[in-house]
Amino acid sequence: MIDQRLAHDILSAALSFGGDFAEIFVENRTDTTIGMIEGKVERSLSGKTGGIGIRIFNGFNSVYTYSNKLDRETLLNLAQNASKSLKGVSQNLRIDFVMENPGIVHPVKVHPKNVEKIRKIELMKKAHEAASSYSNLIHQVKINYIDSCQNVLIANSNGKFVQDQRVRTRFAVNSIASKDNKMEYGMISKGSGKGFELYDEISVEDIAREASRVAVTMLGAKPAPSGKFPVVLDNKFGGVIFHEACGHGLEATSVAKGNSVYAGKLGEKIASDIVSAVDDGTILNEWGSLSFDDEGNKPTRNVLIENGILKNYMVDELNARRMKMPATGSCRRESYKLPPTSRMTNTYILNGKSSFEDMISSIDYGVYAKYLGGGSVNTATGEFNFAASEAYLVKDGKIQDPIKGATLIGTGLEVLQKIEMVSNNFDSGEGMCGSVSGVIPAGLGQPALKVSEITVGGKE
Amino acid sequence: MMDKWIDELFAIGKDKGFENQEIYYESSNSLKISVFEGNVDKFNLSEEGGLSYRGIVNGKMGYAFTETFDDEAIKMLVDEAYENALAIESLDPVCLHDGKGEYIILECSSLDNSFSVEDKIQFMLDLEKQILDKDSRILRLSNNSYVESRYEKWIKNTKGLDMKENKSHIYAYAVAVAKEGNDTRTGIGLSTGDSFSSISYPNIADDAVNQALGMLGAKAIPSVKCPVIFENKAFASFLSQFTNHFSAEQVQKKLSGLVDKLETSIGSKYVNITDNPHIKEGLNSTAFDDEGVATYVKPLVKNGVLKTYLYNLQTAEKDKVKSTGNAAKSSYKGSVEIAPINFCLEPSEISLSNLLKQNDYGVFITELQGLHAGINSISGDFSLQCHGYLIEKGDLTKPVSQITVSGNFFELLKDINGVANDFLLSPLTVGCGSPSVSVSSLSISGN
Numbered sequence: 013m014i015d016q017r018l019a020h021d022i023l024s025a026a027l028s029f030g031g032d033f034a035e036i037f038v039e040n041r042t043d044t045t046i047g048m049i050e051g052k053v054e055r056s057l058s059g060k061t062g063g064i065g066i067r068i069f070n071g072f073n074s075v076y077t078y079s080n081k082l083d084r085e086t087l088l089n090l091a092q093n094a095s096k097s098l099k100g101v102s103q104n105l106r107i108d109f110v111m112e113n114p115g116i117v118h119p120v121k122v123h124p125k126n127v128e129k130i131r132k133i134e135l136m137k138k139a140h141e142a143a144s145s146y147s148n149l150i151h152q153v154k155i156n157y158i159d160s161c162q163n164v165l166i167a168n169s170n171g172k173f174v175q176d177q178r179v180r181t182r183f184a185v186n187s188i189a190s191k192d193n194k195m196e197y198g199m200i201s202k203g204s205g206k207g208f209e210l211y212d213e214i215s216v217e218d219i220a221r222e223a224s225r226v227a228v229t230m231l232g233a234k235p236a237p238s239g240k241f242p243v244v245l246d247n248k249f250g251g252v253i254f255h256e257a258c259g260h261g262l263e264a265t266s267v268a269k270g271n272s273v274y275a276g277k278l279g280e281k282i283a284s285d286i287v288s289a290v291d292d293g294t295i296l297n298e299w300g301s302l303s304f305d306d307e308g309n310k311p312t313r314n315v316l317i318e319n320g321i322l323k324n325y326m327v328d329e330l331n332a333r334r335m336k337m338p339a340t341g342s343c344r345r346e347s348y349k350l351p352p353t354s355r356m357t358n359t360y361i362l363n364g365k366s367s368f369e370d371m372i373s374s375i376d377y378g379v380y381a382k383y384l385g386g387g388s389v390n391t392a393t394g395e396f397n398f399a400a401s402e403a404y405l406v407k408d409g410k411i412q413d414p415i416k417g418a419t420l421i422g423t424g425l426e427v428l429q430k431i432e433m434v435s436n437n438f439d440s441g442e443g444m445c446g447s448v449s450g451v452i453p454a455g456l457g458q459p460a461l462k463v464s465e466i467t468v469g470g471k472e
Numbered sequence: 473m474m475d476k477w478i479d480e481l482f483a484i485g486k487d488k489g490f491e492n493q494e495i496y497y498e499s500s501n502s503l504k505i506s507v508f509e510g511n512v513d514k515f516n517l518s519e520e521g522g523l524s525y526r527g528i529v530n531g532k533m534g535y536a537f538t539e540t541f542d543d544e545a546i547k548m549l550v551d552e553a554y555e556n557a558l559a560i561e562s563l564d565p566v567c568l569h570d571g572k573g574e575y576i577i578l579e580c581s582s583l584d585n586s587f588s589v590e591d592k593i594q595f596m597l598d599l600e601k602q603i604l605d606k607d608s609r610i611l612r613l614s615n616n617s618y619v620e621s622r623y624e625k626w627i628k629n630t631k632g633l634d635m636k637e638n639k640s641h642i643y644a645y646a647v648a649v650a651k652e653g654n655d656t657r658t659g660i661g662l663s664t665g666d667s668f669s670s671i672s673y674p675n676i677a678d679d680a681v682n683q684a685l686g687m688l689g690a691k692a693i694p695s696v697k698c699p700v701i702f703e704n705k706a707f708a709s710f711l712s713q714f715t716n717h718f719s720a721e722q723v724q725k726k727l728s729g730l731v732d733k734l735e736t737s738i739g740s741k742y743v744n745i746t747d748n749p750h751i752k753e754g755l756n757s758t759a760f761d762d763e764g765v766a767t768y769v770k771p772l773v774k775n776g777v778l779k780t781y782l783y784n785l786q787t788a789e790k791d792k793v794k795s796t797g798n799a800a801k802s803s804y805k806g807s808v809e810i811a812p813i814n815f816c817l818e819p820s821e822i823s824l825s826n827l828l829k830q831n832d833y834g835v836f837i838t839e840l841q842g843l844h845a846g847i848n849s850i851s852g853d854f855s856l857q858c859h860g861y862l863i864e865k866g867d868l869t870k871p872v873s874q875i876t877v878s879g880n881f882f883e884l885l886k887d888i889n890g891v892a893n894d895f896l897l898s899p900l901t902v903g904c905g906s907p908s909v910s911v912s913s914l915s916i917s918g919n
Contacts, residue, residue, distance in 0.1 A: 056556035059537030077517040238695040238917035271614040386845035397842040397857035419846040419855035469855040469876025
């Protein structure tokens with residue numbers, strides 16, 4: 013990508029007029045996206061992107077600049093101009109790079125670039141067939157295949173010099189069912205930090221049939237009830253509750269400046285006793301795992317909450333200065349175009365002791381949410397929301413009719429205390445998370461859990 | 473330099489077997505400044521460019537993209553696009569525009585160079601100070617930026633099209649955090665203008681502070697079905713989630729809720745929607761769409777009656793009509809799809825306060841959250857977290873939060889019983905403009 017000598021010269025230029033720390037992030041990336049509708053490939057896109065981002069710290073403050081021209085002159089100018097905006101004094105820099113080579117931490121067996129497009133399309137056809145033959149109510153099937161490979165190099169004025177390769181694969185099926193002029197959809201996807209070998213381990217037909225099952229189920233759904241009820245959130249994508257209600261609020265991005273309801277609460281009890289949660293970027297080939305984060309630090313298994321007590325935040329190097337806490341190896345960015353900051357990697361609530369059946373049977377009147385969609389949060393106020401994409405009414409301890417249009421809302425500090433039961437069926441899911449440093453793959457997961465009361469935004 | 477590179481690209485593409493070819497090039501540079509507690513907190517400078525290449529071979533369109541412009545990139549683009557074209561199975565027609573049509577020239581605000589970076593930094597520092605000084609309950613800014621950017625779009629093809637357009641934008645915003653007891657609230661203020669001197673920080677400060685203070689003490693209300701009035705910016709961002717139903721592509725694939733609805737009533741008489749590509753304050757405003765077709769102002773809905781769908785060249789060819797100049801790419805990495813340029817719900821002459829006066833009891837929504845999550849884009853059902861104020865006897869009485877508003881978009885269009893005169897199109901409203909809108913009944917969930 014670039015050699016140590018050029019890296020050294022850029023970093024020196026970046027500190028030539030001020031600043032106390034400089035970092036470069038070099039990236040090259042390939043993407044492949046194939047879209048199919050009505051069983052025919054309609055869209056096939058690919059290309060290469062890449063460039064370099066230069067970041068300079070001056071105390072608590074930072075300067076960021078980037079370019080997609082990689083010639084020496086452009087880069088030295090860019091670095092120098094960024095440094096000038098700091099109006100400080102030159103640092104006489106001598107950097108002795110230490111090359112960190114971790115070996116391959118997340119091995120990819122079959123690199124997607126070595127797989128012919130026709131094999132990717134074959135998978136999509138199989139999925140199309142399975143989804144559309146599931147029921148004669150299926151009216152349209154959309155399938156997306158995505159793979160990407162991001163190569164990064166990170167070097168900084170403390171002598172860090174590391175490289176990483178991140179391969180991501182994703183397969184998504186969106187089935188649309190229709191009846192009597194009404195349409196509903198079911199969308200199921202699987203993402204992974206593995207290569208094409210993922211498809212030896214999963215069945216795209218299963219994904220497709222599940223998407224169609226959700227679409228057909230939702231066609232028969234009634235409007236959700238309105239008001240506060242007990243709710244059971246199932247495993248896998250149920251983890252979006254923790255991601256929104258708490259995860260974002262534990263990122264140093266908001267904590268360092270006091271813009272989080274969780275700021276200043278380390279060591280305090282913020283959740284019920286049965287809640288333990290981690291952010292873990294080390295899990296082998298997982299969706300949000302890394303060999304190095306985007307500051308060149310090794311990811312960690314970061315215990316955020318243990319038995320309801322707040323143990324740690326997710327911290328990046330810049331906010332670490334303000335917070336006087338060590339960085340946690342979870343600093344991320346979408347691309348070289350954005351400065352990185354503390355983000356989630358794979359964020360999980362850990363297994364508890366209840367059974368799924370006991371949770372359901374404990375509810376007289378409430379909601380069971382099997383699949384959840386996305387959500388959002390205002391970390392300063394703690395108010396969050398997320399949507400259920402497949403949900404059911406629970407009456408007298410039994411799962412009843414499907415319901416639609418159920419968005420669940422609450423405030424983080426309140427809802428964490430109201431987690432009343434945690435089951436033992438942990439599983440993970442994969443999402444795309446958008447925040448200040450862009451859109452990144454973020455893993456989430458939990459066992460099914462019961463919240464004693466949460467506002468359900470229905471119509472009845 | 474780019475001209476020569478593009479000629480070379482087209483020559484190599486022709487040798488590869490492409491009958492016709494096109495490039496779509498975007499470049500921009502921008503400056504972004506954020507402050508925190510009297511210091512420049514973030515200072516970001518960027519300069520970037522990217523190119524989408526597409527070409528027709530055997531009746532199929534192949535795409536590829538790049539951010540570098542050397543010989544290696546040419547080979548990559550041509551090879552990838554060729555391979556991508558071969559993968560296409562859809563039998564839809566493929567077309568490139570020949571450049572015919574009447575193009576208007578949009579007045580382009582040029583960034584004024586008489587102000588230095590220091591002036592802009594000082595502006596943000598003053599803005600922060602003014603917000604903090606307004607009220608002792610204002611704790612800090614959780615987010616703020618001054619942003620200026622220049623942008624160039626260039627489309628050129630082998631059928632004779634060669635169109636360039638330059639644009640620039642300036643805006644500044646701040647999010648204020650207010651706290652009273654254990655209650656924390658935020659408010660946002662934004663100002664946009666043609667030049668640095670036209671941006672006004674008193675407006676930003678007033679909006680951010682008033683919104684944050686106004687929401688202090690907000691509580692949920694009991695669940696109820698009642699009239700709902702959406703403030704202009706809330707309704708504009710809501711509308712932006714449903715514009716896909718107007719796309720001819722969605723209609724042709726029977727994924728739109730507006731299939732077979734041309735010349736029929738889809739909303740109340742207050743629903744007048746125009747796609748206006750030339751509106752001065754629109755960030756998206758442009759003289760030509762992303763296929764190079766000239767844009768024009770067109771009514772989509774008139775007195776509740778649907779007048780047209782939005783077309784690009786391909787969907788227009790399928791329906792045997794003309795493109796409406798609505799080809800859109802999400803970026804140079806994407807393919808050509810369809811989108812409105814500035815999707816505007818037209819205002820009336822009634823003031824917002826008179827609109828509110830018509831309601832004995834209801835909810836005035838100033839902000840909606842989780843739009844990407846709480847909307848079913850296929851069925852039109854929505855259930856969204858929101859906050860605002862209670863309307864009692866025509867007046868705004870108490871702040872309300874921790875509630876949701878639920879309904880169905882297509883039913884809502886029919887239930888609109890008034891629009892105000894406060895039309896707003898801003899960088900916060902995602903390519904849509906709207907006045908405040910009154911809806912006769914929606915479900916509110918709360919306690």
